[in-house]
Every structure is written in structure tokens, then in C-alpha cells.
Amino acid sequence: MEKNNYSQLVRTFQRLSRFSHLSAIAGWDMAAMMPAGGSTARGEALAELGVLQHQILTDTQVGSWLENARQENLSDDEQANLREMHLAYSQAALLPESLVEAKSLAGNRCEHAWRTQRKNNDWEGFAVNLKEVVRLSREEAKIRAEAAGSSPYDAMLNLYEPGMTSSRLDTLFADLKSWLPDLLQNVVEKQASQTLIDPQGPFPVEAQRELGLETMALLGFDFNGGRLDVSTHPFCGGVPEDVRITTRYDENDLLSALFGVIHETGHARYEQNLPRQWAGQPVAHARSMGVHESQSLFFEMQLGRSAAFLKHLLPGVKQRFGEQPAFTLDNFIAWSQRVERGFIRVDADEVSYPAHVILRYEIERALIDGDIEVDDIPALWDEKMQQYLGLSTKGNYRNGCMQDIHWTDGGFGYFPSYTLGAMYAAQLFQAARKALPALDAQLNEGNFAPLFGWLQQNIWQHGSRYSTSELIVKATGEDLNSRYFREHLTARYL
Amino acid sequence: MEKNNYSQLVRTFQRLSRFSHLSAIAGWDMAAMMPAGGSTARGEALAELGVLQHQILTDTQVGSWLENARQENLSDDEQANLREMHLAYSQAALLPESLVEAKSLAGNRCEHAWRTQRKNNDWEGFAVNLKEVVRLSREEAKIRAEAAGSSPYDAMLNLYEPGMTSSRLDTLFADLKSWLPDLLQNVVEKQASQTLIDPQGPFPVEAQRELGLETMALLGFDFNGGRLDVSTHPFCGGVPEDVRITTRYDENDLLSALFGVIHETGHARYEQNLPRQWAGQPVAHARSMGVHESQSLFFEMQLGRSAAFLKHLLPGVKQRFGEQPAFTLDNFIAWSQRVERGFIRVDADEVSYPAHVILRYEIERALIDGDIEVDDIPALWDEKMQQYLGLSTKGNYRNGCMQDIHWTDGGFGYFPSYTLGAMYAAQLFQAARKALPALDAQLNEGNFAPLFGWLQQNIWQHGSRYSTSELIVKATGEDLNSRYFREHLTARYL
Numbered sequence: 001m002e003k004n005n006y007s008q009l010v011r012t013f014q015r016l017s018r019f020s021h022l023s024a025i026a027g028w029d030m031a032a033m034m035p036a037g038g039s040t041a042r043g044e045a046l047a048e049l050g051v052l053q054h055q056i057l058t059d060t061q062v063g064s065w066l067e068n069a070r071q072e073n074l075s076d077d078e079q080a081n082l083r084e085m086h087l088a089y090s091q092a093a094l095l096p097e098s099l100v101e102a103k104s105l106a107g108n109r110c111e112h113a114w115r116t117q118r119k120n121n122d123w124e125g126f127a128v129n130l131k132e133v134v135r136l137s138r139e140e141a142k143i144r145a146e147a148a149g150s151s152p153y154d155a156m157l158n159l160y161e162p163g164m165t166s167s168r169l170d171t172l173f174a175d176l177k178s179w180l181p182d183l184l185q186n187v188v189e190k191q192a193s194q195t196l197i198d199p200q201g202p203f204p205v206e207a208q209r210e211l212g213l214e215t216m217a218l219l220g221f222d223f224n225g226g227r228l229d230v231s232t233h234p235f236c237g238g239v240p241e242d243v244r245i246t247t248r249y250d251e252n253d254l255l256s257a258l259f260g261v262i263h264e265t266g267h268a269r270y271e272q273n274l275p276r277q278w279a280g281q282p283v284a285h286a287r288s289m290g291v292h293e294s295q296s297l298f299f300e301m302q303l304g305r306s307a308a309f310l311k312h313l314l315p316g317v318k319q320r321f322g323e324q325p326a327f328t329l330d331n332f333i334a335w336s337q338r339v340e341r342g343f344i345r346v347d348a349d350e351v352s353y354p355a356h357v358i359l360r361y362e363i364e365r366a367l368i369d370g371d372i373e374v375d376d377i378p379a380l381w382d383e384k385m386q387q388y389l390g391l392s393t394k395g396n397y398r399n400g401c402m403q404d405i406h407w408t409d410g411g412f413g414y415f416p417s418y419t420l421g422a423m424y425a426a427q428l429f430q431a432a433r434k435a436l437p438a439l440d441a442q443l444n445e446g447n448f449a450p451l452f453g454w455l456q457q458n459i460w461q462h463g464s465r466y467s468t469s470e471l472i473v474k475a476t477g478e479d480l481n482s483r484y485f486r487e488h489l490t491a492r493y494l
Numbered sequence: 495m496e497k498n499n500y501s502q503l504v505r506t507f508q509r510l511s512r513f514s515h516l517s518a519i520a521g522w523d524m525a526a527m528m529p530a531g532g533s534t535a536r537g538e539a540l541a542e543l544g545v546l547q548h549q550i551l552t553d554t555q556v557g558s559w560l561e562n563a564r565q566e567n568l569s570d571d572e573q574a575n576l577r578e579m580h581l582a583y584s585q586a587a588l589l590p591e592s593l594v595e596a597k598s599l600a601g602n603r604c605e606h607a608w609r610t611q612r613k614n615n616d617w618e619g620f621a622v623n624l625k626e627v628v629r630l631s632r633e634e635a636k637i638r639a640e641a642a643g644s645s646p647y648d649a650m651l652n653l654y655e656p657g658m659t660s661s662r663l664d665t666l667f668a669d670l671k672s673w674l675p676d677l678l679q680n681v682v683e684k685q686a687s688q689t690l691i692d693p694q695g696p697f698p699v700e701a702q703r704e705l706g707l708e709t710m711a712l713l714g715f716d717f718n719g720g721r722l723d724v725s726t727h728p729f730c731g732g733v734p735e736d737v738r739i740t741t742r743y744d745e746n747d748l749l750s751a752l753f754g755v756i757h758e759t760g761h762a763r764y765e766q767n768l769p770r771q772w773a774g775q776p777v778a779h780a781r782s783m784g785v786h787e788s789q790s791l792f793f794e795m796q797l798g799r800s801a802a803f804l805k806h807l808l809p810g811v812k813q814r815f816g817e818q819p820a821f822t823l824d825n826f827i828a829w830s831q832r833v834e835r836g837f838i839r840v841d842a843d844e845v846s847y848p849a850h851v852i853l854r855y856e857i858e859r860a861l862i863d864g865d866i867e868v869d870d871i872p873a874l875w876d877e878k879m880q881q882y883l884g885l886s887t888k889g890n891y892r893n894g895c896m897q898d899i900h901w902t903d904g905g906f907g908y909f910p911s912y913t914l915g916a917m918y919a920a921q922l923f924q925a926a927r928k929a930l931p932a933l934d935a936q937l938n939e940g941n942f943a944p945l946f947g948w949l950q951q952n953i954w955q956h957g958s959r960y961s962t963s964e965l966i967v968k969a970t971g972e973d974l975n976s977r978y979f980r981e982h983l984t985a986r987y988l
Binding site: 241 | 509512513515516517519520523527528529530531532534535536538539540542543546716717718719720721732733735736773
């Protein structure tokens with residue numbers, strides 16, 4: 001039986017992928033290279049390509065190819081690819097172009113102004129723009145929800161974590177909320193009695209960069225297919241064949257850039273090892289944002305802050321920054337595993353991080369479902385920060401509800417990915433340990449290859465072939481279970 | 495009267511310009527940033543966009559808008575824009591897509607293999623690929639020639655220098671050939687009797703880079719709309735709003751990178767000062783490759799290697815590389831104005847450069863017009879090198895007919911631009927001197943703004959509004975005349 005319709009789809013998605021390649025590189029350039037004066041022209045160029053991509057993807061012809069391809073004789077992989085194509089098509093085709101454009105414009109405006117407004121703690125000014133973004137995001141969520149037969153927020157959540165529901169998140173997060181506050185309190189108390197020696201800076205940027213590159217090499221980053229650069233907000237961009245990760249350097253703070261690099265290297269290795277035989281096809285994409293964060297957190301938290309790994313990281317640190325009292329192995333480990341309640345999500349340790357995410361989840365869900373309004377956010381934020389972390393953000397919008405970029409351009413539904421990722425990561429690490437009886441000894445010797453081989457075998461090579469649930473069950477023997485995250489935190493911190 | 499057709503064209507060319515923005519940045523990235531492993535995917539992405547751009551530009555709808563817009567009530571500037579649109583359309587629409595694609599593939603293959611073959615001095619291997627490129631270029635030239643009613647070579651020449659003919663080039667180059675060999679001989683003899691002290695390296699890359707950036711600032715480069723980076727072959731890329739220039743550093747050679755930066759800054763200032771009110775439209779493009787080279791050579795040769803400018807460059811050199819016997823002003827000038835017969839075009843001084851260009855012009859013209867074959871090139875190259883520069887390249891393909899990238903991807907017709915540029919530059923400088931009576935005193939004081947203002951007034955702001963001839967006549971009072979180039983060389987070197 002012929003596969004004409006499927007072949008047309010493959011060609012169409014290959015074309016889209018090539019255009020995405022250009023927009024990914026231009027996007028990376030915008031954050032890492034572009035001088036300020038280029039921003040208007042770049043924004044227009046990327047928007048023009050975005051409109052073209054949307055038109056190609058939502059062409060009615062694509063709809064009929066998708067319909068007809070179901071009758072064709074496809075292999076399992078091809079069927080998985082068709083499923084992912086269908087998802088991309090239906091998510092894009094749902095929205096009228098006018099809404100896509102209006103949301104993009106409102107998002108750009110809000111994000112752009114936010115960069116200054118945040119510095120000025122200007123909630124009033126920010127709220128004006130945010131209301132417009134929320135209005136359009138609610139419109140989007142409503143359309144998606146009607147098509148999916150779900151709540152508005154669940155429809156947005158599915159853009160980042162297909163198959164996830166807020167009812168399942170509620171259960172997972174309720175569990176975290178039942179034990180995490182006590183655990184956090186116990187860890188903070190325990191660490192209060194430990195003496196910790198602060199490393200003495202400055203840590204010159206060039207030496208930090210070299211240490212970052214060396215650490216990436218230690219973690220198996222393929223420099224023939226990627227780079228490390230600098231941007232205000234660290235990220236992992238580019239394309240699987242050419243992955244661009246970024247970090248930022250502070251001469252007074254060694255850990256921040258270093259663990260940023262380790263985190264982004266986790267994202268990067270996932271991208272670099274996605275199934276190349278399906279390159280350009282949706283089935284070759286990373287499974288979900290939660291699974292993506294699971295890889296970065298696997299690298300940063302499960303592996304990167306483990307005593308075994310830190311032991312192999314320390315010699316490079318000493319080589320570049322000299323012998324210091326702070327650079328005994330015990331102190332270096334204690335310093336890398338320090339837990340502190342703070343205002344800022346991106347600076348949070350793995351024990352307090354989930355509180356930041358749950359707070360945002362609860363607020364953004366109520367906002368998209370229409371239960372609260374933008375004006376309610378600051379009070380709710382303060383209330384939940386008090387409740388979960390014992391900190392007041394009253395009047396402190398800058399370090400409160402204005403700290404993140406996500407909502408500025410309408411990325412509602414993304415935040416849960418971080419904590420899903422942390423839970424997946426713990427579960428995956430435990431499964432790897434079970435599958436590799438010598439794992440702890442290997443890590444202790446600095447032999448990380450078996451662990452990466454296990455990730456390659458169980459996660460990376462599958463791309464989007466399976467649903468997230470299927471992927472996790474195949475890799476670990478069971479669906480997502482927060483127990484492993486709890487065990488990990490308990491073992492490491494108590 | 496309405497301008498519906500013209501408006502449609504404006505929108506179409508704006509769209510094309512936005513896509514060109516992305517391909518310019520991705521092309522810059524390829525040369526300056528991309529790791530080797532990204533090259534296949536990048537090539538495919540750029541080719542996909544190229545096909546799209548070709549389709550948009552050659553759509554029959556564009557043809558009828560162009561036809562109908564002639565009846566519309568257009569301003570002078572709009573008419574100039576329409577003329578340039580028509581040129582772009584007809585140059586693109588002439589060629590069957592199959593030929594465009596075949597030439598692009600053959601060119602990529604030839605260029606890629608050349609990078610290794612040149613190192614290995616492998617003419618036999620190179621000739622195989624080059625024959626295919628020449629075959630397809632002849633096919634292209636024939637189609638263009640039939641449409642233009644010109645010779646095949648003239649049709650290719652017009653892609654880079656619209657309005658230029660080989661018969662005019664013959665006259666210009668015959669003139670150069672009548673006096674330049676003697677002038678070169680006299681300069682070489684004169685310089686042989688001068689003692690020249692070589693600066694002592696190494697010149698650390700970072701200090702060279704800082705000097706380059708400082709020199710760009712001195713030359714008025716707008717860093718809010720551009721960058722300096724590194725690539726194997728220096729170039730000026732990007733877009734007018736965000737110009738990317740590159741250089742390469744050799745720790746043993748200070749002048750090469752420095753004058754490379756000055757050269758590319760000339761290209762860059764032209765791009766940065768093209769008429770922004772027509773941004774994205776063909777009338778806002780640089781006039782021609784010859785005019786583009788005139789700006790880079792104006793900066794590098796007319797201004798950059800003048801005693802007045804070198805005086806202001808020297809303090810920065812000393813500051814970074816210390817006091818040296820070579821860094822007396824006289825020696826620094828002599829060193830920057832050194833003339834030597836050599837094998838390599840890109841390393842040539844301004845006195846011997848035209849010989850390299852005329853040689854290539856004569857060979858490529860005969861090749862495209864079908865008077866010689868690829869197998870004839872090495873002997874002809876050697877013969878002409880002996881004749882023009884007294885050097886033998888027998889068996890030395892690497893430093894002979896295999897040294898340039900231009901022919902590898904079919905860029906026949908480009909070489910004359912360099913010497914046209916040198917002649918335009920000399921004529922423009924003389925006209926500026928006439929228009930600005932205080933110019934020499936200003937330059938001597940390091941006040942370069944009046945000179946740049948004159949270029950802005952007379953060249954940069956006009957984009958492609960006028961033909962090259964009109965532009966040169968408006969700026970200098972007469973059409974291209976090699977006399978000014980001769981006077982410049984005589985005054986500086988004898």
C-alpha cells in the first residue's frame with residue numbers, strides 16, 4: 001500500500017523543521033549576540049517566519065493528508081510520528097491567525113516593558129500589559145479547552161506536558177505539600193548547626209568559562225555539535241545538530257554559573273541525542289517540557305550536586321581558583337548542597353524549589369480558569385509565600401510576582417514542568433541505580449558513561465515515540481511517583 | 495490614482511527582506527560561530543529558505559504587479575524602487591529552478607572539496623568539480639545573455655555591477671596595464687633602498703581585538719547596530735540594522751587583522767547608513783559590488799593607509815604593544831605602505847592588486863564566453879603572473895589558480911568589482927578633497943567627521959536610487975576615470 005499522504009506530511013514537517021532551525025539560531029543570536037539596535041528588525045523577521053510556519057502547518061491540505069494517512073500502511077514509528085503531527089496541527093489550527101498575532105504582539109510589548117518595570121518595582125504599569133496578555137491567553141485557553149473537552153488551564157498545560165491534567169497535578173502537589181514543609185524545616189535546622197566556609201572570590205570570568213567547558217566535556221557534551229555562550233537569562237537553544245547553551249557569570253559567585261552550565265548541559269545532551277534517523281520529524285522532538293526539565297535536573301541535581309560528582313569537579317575548581325579553606329571536599333559538598341528559603345525561584349535549591357512552583361501553579365490556574373483577576377495576584381503571592389516559605393513579598397513585586405518572564409508573554413501552564421521534571425529525575429535516577437548495580441561505584445570513580453548510556457537507552461533515543469507516561473513506565477517500571485523525589489531529598493539532606 | 499500594484503510589491507519585497515535578514519544572520523553564524531557538526535542541517539535550512547525566496551520573487555503575480563505598477567502615479571523614489579524590483583525579478587525569473595538548484599549543489603560540492611584540495615595542491619581533483627560549476631555557469635550566462643542581448647560574460651558581470659560591460663572594462667584595464675607595471679617597478683625600486691624595521695611580535699589576540707574595536711570606533715562604526723567577530727575569511731555580513739564584520743588574528747602579524755578591520759568597517763558604514771526610510775526595499779540596497787568595494791577601499795587605502803590617519807592609529811598601537819623601534823611614525827607609515835609583488839591577491843598592496851584582478855578577469859571572461867576550457871587555466875595563470883608580476887606559479891596551484899573561493903561556487907563576474915572599487919575610491923577621495931577645502935588639515939587633526947559626512951551625503955544615503963554612473967557623476971562631476979587612481983598611487987608611493 002502506498003504512503004502518499006504520509007510522505008507529503010513528512011516533506012511538509014521537514015520543511016517546517018528547516019524554518020524552525022533558522023528561527024532557533026536567530027533566537028539564540030538575539031539573546032547571546034545581537035546588539036540592541038537590531039531588535040526591531042529581528043523581531044519583524046522572526047514574526048514573518050512565524051506567520052509562514054503557521055500558514056504551512058495549518059493549511060487545509062495538511063488536514064486532509066493527516067486524515068488520509070490514517071488509512072495508509074504505517075510502521076509503529078510512522079504512526080507515532082503521525083500522532084505527533086496531528087497534535088501539532090490541531091494545536092495550531094485551532095487558533096484564528098488574528099489571535100495568534102494579537103497574543104504575540106501583546107506578549108512582546110509586555111515582556112519588553114517588564115524588563116524595565118521589574119527593575120522599578122512598577123506593578124501598576126506591569127499590570128496594565130499583563131491584563132491584555134491574560135485576556136488573550138484566556139481566549140486561547142477557551143478555544144483549546146472546547147476542542148479538548150477540558151478545563152481552560154488544562155488545555156494550556158497540555159501544550160507543555162501533553163497528557164497531564166490539573167487534577168493529577170493537584171494530587172501530586174498535595175502529596176508534596178504534606179511532607180515538604182517539614183522536610184525543608186528540618187534541613188534548614190540541621191544545616192544551621194554546620195559551619196560553612198565561603199569561598200573567596202573574585203572568580204575571573206575567563207577561568208569560570210574554562211571550568212564550564214571542562215565540566216561540559218566531563219558530562220559528555222558534543223562540542224562538534226554545540227557551543228557555550230553568555231546571555232542574561234541562561235537557556236538551551238539551537239537545534240539538535242547544533243545545540244547552543246548559555247550561562248551568565250558573576251565574579252563573586254562561582255556556583256551560579258557552574259551549576260547553570262551543568263543544568264543546561266542536561267538539556268543539551270537530551271537534544272544532541274534525540275533520534276537522528278527521524279531528524280526534522282515531530283517524533284524526533286523531545287517528549288515534553290517536564291521530561292526536558294527532568295534531564296537538566298538529572299544533571300544538575302541528581303548527578304551534579306551528588307558527593308560522587310562534586311569529588312570529580314573539585315580538582316578543576318582548585319586548579320583555577322587556588323587552594324582555599326572552602327575547597328575541602330566536605331565544605332565544597334556542603335556549599336553545593338546548601339538549602340535556604342529565598343524569594344527567587346531561579347536561585348532556589350531543590351528542596352525549596354517545589355514551593356515556588358506550586359505557588360505559581362495555583363495562581364496561574366485560577367487566573368486562566370477565571371477564578372481570580374490580575375489585580376488579585378500580589379496579595380495571593382504574598383499569602384502563599386508566607387504560607388509555604390515564611391517570607392513576605394508585600395510591596396516587593398520585583399522579587400515577588402514580577403520576577404519571572406513566563407507570564408509576560410502568555411506562557412501559562414509551563415511552571416509545573418519544573419517540579420514534574422524534578423520528580424521524574426529522582427525516579428529515573430533510582431531506576432538507573434537498580435538497572436546498574438555498579439552505578440554508585442562507577443560514579444565514585446568518575447565513570448559516568450554507564451549512567452549516560454542508561455539515559456540514552458531509556459529516554460534520549462525515544463524522542464516523542466511514546467507518551468510521557470509510557471516513556472516513564474518503560475524506563476522505571478511505574479508511572480510518575482513522588483516517592484522517589486522524597487527519598488532522594490531525605491537521603492541527601494537529612 | 496491608486497498604487498495598489500506598487501503596494502503589493504512593497505509588501506512582497508518587505509517579506510523577502512525579512513527572510514533575507516534570517517539567512518544573513520544564519521550565514522554569518524555559519525562562518526563565525528557554528529561548530530562543524532551543524533553544517534549539513536544549516537545548509538539544508540538555508541537552501542529551503544532560498545527556494546522559498548526564489549518562489550516568492552518569481553511568482554507570476556509579481557510579474558503582473560510590476561507591469562501594472564508602471565501605470566501608477568509613483569514618486570521618483572518609488573520609480574527607482576520599481577526599477578530595482580524589476581531588475582531583481584527579471585534576474586531571478588530568467589532561470590529555471592532546476593538550474594538554480596543544480597548550480598547551488600555543484601557550487602557547494604566544489605567549494606567544500608576545494609577547502610581540502612587547495613591545501614593538497616590537488617588541481618586534478620578540483621578541476622573535475624570546477625568543470626561542472628563552469629558548465630552550469632555557462633548555461634546560466636547564456637540564458638541571461640539572450641535576455642539582455644549581451645555577451646555571456648557581460649550578463650554575469652551585470653549581476654554584481656549593473657550597467658558595466660567588458661568593453662568598458664577592457665578600456666579601463668588597458669589604461670591600467672599601460673602605466674601600472676612601470677609604476678609598480680619604480681615603487682619597488684624606491685622602497686628597496688629604504689630601511690624598514692619589522693615590529694616584533696607576538697601581538698596577543700585580545701590586544702589586537704581591542705585595538706580593532708577602538709579603530710572601528712574612531713571610524714564611526716555604530717556598535718549599537720553591529721559587532722566584530724572572527725572567521726577564517728574576513729567579511730561584512732548581517733543586515734543594515736545589525737552589521738556583522740569579521741577578521742582573523744595572527745599573533746605574528748599586526749597589520750593583517752588591523753587593516754582587515756578597517757576594510758570591513760568601510761563596508762559596514764555603508765550598510766549602516768543606507769537609507770533607513772526605505773528599509774527592506776531594493777532601492778535601499780547598496781548600489782553595486784564595485785561601489786561597496788569602493789567604500790571598503792576608501793577606508794582601508796585612501797584613508798586608512800594615509801600618513802594622516804596612521805598618525806592617529808599609532809598611539810593605540812604603542813599603548814597595547816609597547817614602544818618599539820618599528821613604532822616611529824615614519825617607520826609605521828612605511829610599513830603600512832609597503833609594496834611587494836606576491837602570489838596572493840588578498841595579501842596584495844594597492845599597487846599590485848589590480849594585476850591580480852585583471853588576470854582573473856581575462857581568464858574568467860574567456861572561460862564563460864567559451865574561448866578557453868578549465869584545463870587551460872593553470873598555464874594561462876602562470877603566463878599572466880609572469881607577465882604582470884614576474885612570478886611563476888607553475889605547479890603551484892595552491893598559491894595560483896586555486897587560491898580564491900569565488901569560482902568554486904560560480905561567482906564569475908565578481909573580480910572586476912575590486913579594481914572598480916579602487917578606482918571609484920580614488921575618484922571619490924579627490925572629489926571630497928575638492929568639496930572640503932579644509933579636509934587635509936582636518937584629517938591631520940584626527941577630525942574625520944567631515945569626510946564621513948561627505949560620503950554619507952554623496953554615497954551612503956542614496957542606496958540604489960541612482961545608477962552607478964549617475965551616482966559617481968553626481969558625487970564627483972564625471973563618470974569613472976582611472977586618472978585619479980593613478981594620481982593617488984603616484985602621490986603616495988613615488
